[in-house]
Amino acid sequence: MIKIILSMFVLLASLSAEEVNIYTHRHYPSDEILFEKFTAKTGIKVNVVQANSDQIMKRLEEEGKYSPADLLLTVDAGRLYYAKQKGLFQPIHSKFLESVIPAHLRDKEGYWFGVTKRARVLVYNLDTVDPKTLSTYEALTDKKYRGAILTQTSANIYNQSLLASFIAHKGREAAKAWAQGIKDNFARKPTGSDRDQMRALAAGMAKVAIVNTYYVGQLMHSKNFSDKAVAEMIGIFFPNQDENERGAHINVSGIGVTKYAKHKENAIKFIEFLCSEEAQKVFTSVNYEYPANKNVAPSKLLQTWGAFKEDQIDLSLLGKYNAEAVQIFNEVGWL
Amino acid sequence: MILELKQLNKRFDKPVLKEIDLDVKQGEIISILGKSGSGKSTLLNVIAGFEKADSGSLQINGQIIFDKKKNMAPQERKIGFVFQNYALFPHLNVEKNLLFGVKERKKRKTIVKELLEMIELEGYEKKYPHELSGGEQQRVSIARVLATDPDILLLDEPFSSVDTLLKQEIEKELLALIKKSGKTAIFVTHDPKEAMAISDRIAFLENAEIIQYDTPQNIYYHPKSHSLASFFGVANFIEEKCYRLSQITLHKESGMYPVSVEQSIFRGEYYELYISVEVDGKEYPFTVFDYDAFHKEKTFFLSLGQKKF
Amino acid sequence: MLNRWSIVSYIITFIILMPIILVVNHAMGSDSQTLIHLKETVLTGYVTDTLTVVISVAVVTLILGVGAAYITTFYDFRFAGFFVFALALPFTIPTYIMGYIYSDIFGYFNHFHLFLRSLGIKEYFNVLNIYSVIIVMSLALYPYVYLIVKASFEKSKSALLNPALSLGSSHKRVFFKIILPLSRPAIIGALALVMMESISEYGVTEYYNIKTLTPVIFNTWFGLHDSRSAAYLAVIAMVMVLVVLSIEKLSRGKASYSIEESSKKVQKERLRGYKLYLTYFLLSLPVIFGFIIPILWIGVYSYEYAAHLLDAKFITALTNSFVTSALSASVIMTLAFFIGYTSRIFPVTANQTLSRLISLGFTLPGAVIAIGIIMYFADTDRWLIEHYVTTGLLLSGSLFTLIFGYIVRFTAIGIQSVDATFARISINLNKTSRSLGYNYFKTMLKVELPLMKNTLLFGFILVFISTIKELPLTLVLRPFNYETLATKTYTLANAQMLQETSIYALCIVLVSLIPLSILLLKRLR
DSSP: HHHHHHHHHHHHHHHHHSEEEEEEEEOOOHHHHHHHHHHHHOEEEEEEEOOHHHHHHHHHHHHHOOOOOOOEEEEEEHHHHHHHHTOHHHOOHHHHHHHHGGGGGGGEEEGOOOEEEEEEEEEEEETTTOOOGGGOTTTGGGGGGGTTTEEETSSSHHHHHHHHHHHHHHHHHHHHHHHHHHHHHHHSOSSHHHHHHHHHTTTTSSSSSEHHHHHHHHHOOOOSSHHHHHTTEEEEEHHHHHHHHTOEEEEEEEEEETTSSSHHHHHHHHHHHTSHHHHHHEEESOOOOSSSSSSSSSOOOHHHTTOOOOOOTHHHHHHHTTTHHHHHHHTTTTT | EEEEEEEEEESSSEEEEEEEEEETTTEEEEEEEOOOOHHHHHHHHHHHHHSSSSEEEEEEEEEEEESSSSSSGGGSSOOOEETTTTTTTSSSSSHHHHTTTOHHHHHHHHHHHHHHTTTTTTOOOOOOOGOOOHHHHHHHHHHHHTTTOOSSSEEEEEETOOOOHHHHHHHHHHHHHHHHHHHEEEEEEEEEHHHHOOOOEEEETTTTEEEEEEEEHHHHHOSSSSSHHHHTTTTEEEETTTEEEGGGEESOOOOSSEEEEEEEOOOOOEEEEEEEEEEEEEEEEEEEEOOSSGSSSSEEEEEESOOOO | OOOHHHHHHHHHHHHHHHHHHHHHHHHHHHHHHHHHHHHHTTTTHHHHHHHHHHHHHHHHHHHHHHHHHHHHEEOOOOTHHHHHHHHHHHSSSSEEEHHHHHHHHSHHHHEEEEHHTTTTTOOOOOOOSHHHHHHHHHHHHHHHHHHHHHHHHHHHHHGTHHHHHHOOOHHHIIIIIHHHHTTTTHHHHHHHHHHHHHOOOOOHHHTTTTOOOHEEEHIIIIOOHHHHHHHHHHHHHHHHHHHHHHHHHHHHOOOOOOOOOOOOOOOOEEEEEOHHHHHHHHHHHHHHIIIHHHHHHHHHHIIIIIIOOOOOHHHHHHHHHHHHHHHHHHHHHHHHHHHHHHHHHHHOOHHHHHHGGGGGGSSSHHHHHHHHHHHHHHHHHHHHHHHHHOSSSSTTHHHHHHHHHHHHHHHHHHHHHHHHHHHSSHHHHHHHHHHHOOOHHIIIIIIIIHHHHHHHHHHHHHHHHHHHOOOOOHHHHHTTTOOHHHHHHHHHHHHTTTHHHHHHHHHHHHHHHHHHHHHHHIIOO
16 A cells, blocks of 8 residues: 555656746745746746745755755745755856846845845825925934834834844944834834735825835735725835935845755746746736846836835845844834 | 352552452342442442452353453453443434344344343334333343343442332332343342342442341341441341341330330331340440330330341 | 553554644753843733733633523524524634634725715724734634534433423523533533634734734744744643643543433423514624625625636635545544544543643644644655655655644544543443443444444534635645645735635635535534
8 A cells, every 4th residue: 555655656756857846935926927937938847835935944944855846936035045044045057147137136156036126115195295205214213203104013024124124234223223213103003914004094094104015006906996095095105215325125036946956957947037028027017026137127007106226235134134123123012 | 150259359549349259159139239439339340341350350150251361351251231321322222222232143133022022112122212211221221231141240220210119110120020031140239228129149348348248138137247237227236246126026014124215206107216225234225116105104124036027 | 551542542642743742842942042032022912912812712702602502502583593503604714814804894994984984984993903803713713612512502401301400490590500511521622622723823813913922933933033932932822721721621520421312302492572682683793793794795805806716726726625624624533533432441541631632733823833744744754765765755745744734733623522522421331332242443333433423523524614724734734736725815815815815715615614504404403
């Protein structure tokens, strides 16, 4: 009996030679479209397990050198950094990738590559806020915003990375002061998703919310009438744009070849495909993310928000300071 | 000897069976009598094989079923066990309950009718246990055991959940049933009247030990301990010898011993007298019943061992 | 007591407990720095919130569940049959879906507030708070209590008939003096399930940002990257539940809860007048808020937004859900029955403790168990490879791992439903069968199995529905390209496409409804 089962597994494993196995955190419709396109184009079958990053990374780590996964696709640079630290990736070289993905959006040694960009920006209530009065993330700690700021909890990885970028730029103390200042200005105890922050904002509960750009896009294109209404009542603002400022905080979703990939060639092909013009256009138009490929323009919708200066910080630092950021959140009570 | 227990010991936190010796003859009906906590149910469970004794041995028909080396499983012991609440299988009808332990195909066809006839419940094949009265359930549960033709029947407090009014009736029926079957039976009971009514012999168990194992008459008239004596009703003692009410007569003028009445209580049919008897210069407290009218006087004479039944 | 039954039972328990043991072992080397940090900053608040949520949910589900079971068992009124059925329905709606729905309805820019504004009311009501979490969890979880306790009431109803017990006593007196005490194992068992699930619940607590121990475990593990301290906190949660279970077991003591079954019809008291209307009102509340409103929401959105999602992928997800859940539920009920039977025939402390321990899987957050399981199978696979049995990962990432995960997590439900009924079947039936010539195994098949048939079906359905709804374990343990209804729902919900999730949520409800209807028609009427 056991032998039969064993041989079945061996059989299954040997059935499809041309394939690539992906562990992914991303749960967006754009990705499903791209997996299909890749298979159509190359004949390589894409096998996917989609689960929460931290847990799927643990699975990859535990499976070790026998893991079937060839690729790890995840969101947040901090996690990519962490995966590299844990030895889950191997470095790869690709002339194409190195030429189209800007240096600050990929690992210097080729362990991982950013595939899409998203900015964590300010959105404001069009009725009550004049965008001219907005300037920087730091300005939000001002007393005039008491009871006027909305954002997610500190469990949110994008908030963690935003604070990590503060630590990287300005040191722990300044970062803590900022977190404390934002916390003191909360309109309410953080709850819900980025979308929920914008809904509350549109409802007039606060003046400004800190959210990721693609959620704004999703709201604008929602089939739900009330979400569309929400999108019409809010404006988007890229902070820290002045000449002496560092630019709006950006984050990536990125991908790397696993250390023990069995289909390394296919894996590299897949990454190149994701960064190709064709795929990048899908990301930006279906999921409202900014392309990581510098030769591809953002979708029309994203263009209407205007070009912006982005924080060019080494994204690995977001990972390096992640735990410290969580500690600061705990200390100031931004929970 | 159909059943023989030698030196059985069993303890949980404290000893519950101490050096138990017991033998039962073929066709005999005996009772294990004791108050609750005396160890009588454990003894029954040990015989049936539901509990394992710590030491000693157990034989049925000369075959060892338990000793140091051997512990036969209950299903192999050929012992029929009838539980207090009859333990009829609620999901099976009477017929299926009766056939539960019957494995021979040939026997299965005929036996139900025979059994139902014996317990006088013809036509009850398809009824379910909850449709039967307590007495009917009990008869079915005994018939179910008899169906497997066991060597010995064990009955755990079979009358304890029976209505007091019906008790004597059911006792009689059950006894007739067992006699008819010719089986050896061991009853466990806490009721001395019941034990006397049904048993050839009674084993009195107290504090994990068998105090006395004898015929009902001997246990009644010659009990080996005070507690056993008083368990069976009013017992009076002179120098460790027990005298039952029936062995005592009162006289107005002549008799063996002079007595003085300390208290008398009118019980309707009779008077209950608390007296003290003087024997060889020592006083003994007695309780007696008196049906006559001379109770108003304060002194009497008393004779022992006069009345016999 | 060492005998074949107990040994097999120990081995099964050990295998199931292994992932949990790994988590505990992992906790041993926890970093005191992290724990001090947590203690100084957030831990007190988290523990307070945990206790508030767990105790409140326990109390509310107790009142809702026992109250509903009592009324529908002992009183007669028009539409009683409908309520028996309807009161169980909220069980089919996953807790996190219920959470999303209410936040959608009462969200700042949604239906409820738009309605208020149309009335000229400018006030805003924040629903994303701890009270809503308690209400949502109670609505989603009270059916555990209702179903398990109702089944128990039905069994002891005949006590009302016993002349010795009910002579001159009112219904109420008999209920409080006899039926309620008799149903104690069932009530406590069901409450234990509710408490365990509310401790380990993650979806709603995360979304509503209520800090129970589960989010702090996640915070520590994935935020502070200190898995050992996270495991340590998970162990604390486990110990809390273990204490509750032990207290229950101790207070149950040696008391016997067996009662002779009877199927005699009981004269129910007929409700009239204001009592009748009050009953309708009270019974309607959990049905309306726990089922009707959510199902309307799901139904409308499915119709408006998601009908196009009914494609081949959908069918695959449906089949996957159905097959794995049915398979897991069968295995779990077999194991629970076996373990329950073993501790019944060998009622030594060791056996009874094991059946408590095995329930621990239900206390841990699904994701934490998942990681224990990943470690467990990775180790096993490495061992197999090193001993040349296999050449690659055999167990990790296979369907077997996923089903094993369900077993670790949901055996508690099986055990609780089986235990309560075992306590009600007189052990003398077992002894009788054995003295009539059958060994333990045959006795099990001939006596306990048929007597437990309904209970096993009942437990099967509870486990089946819980498995269909299960999410965190499924996500991380599943094989490549493996989608279930729950993972589909989650993927869409996580992409914040709440409307699109509705079709899958609807399907979860429908698939759960089928066995639930069978159960209720068969058992509770």
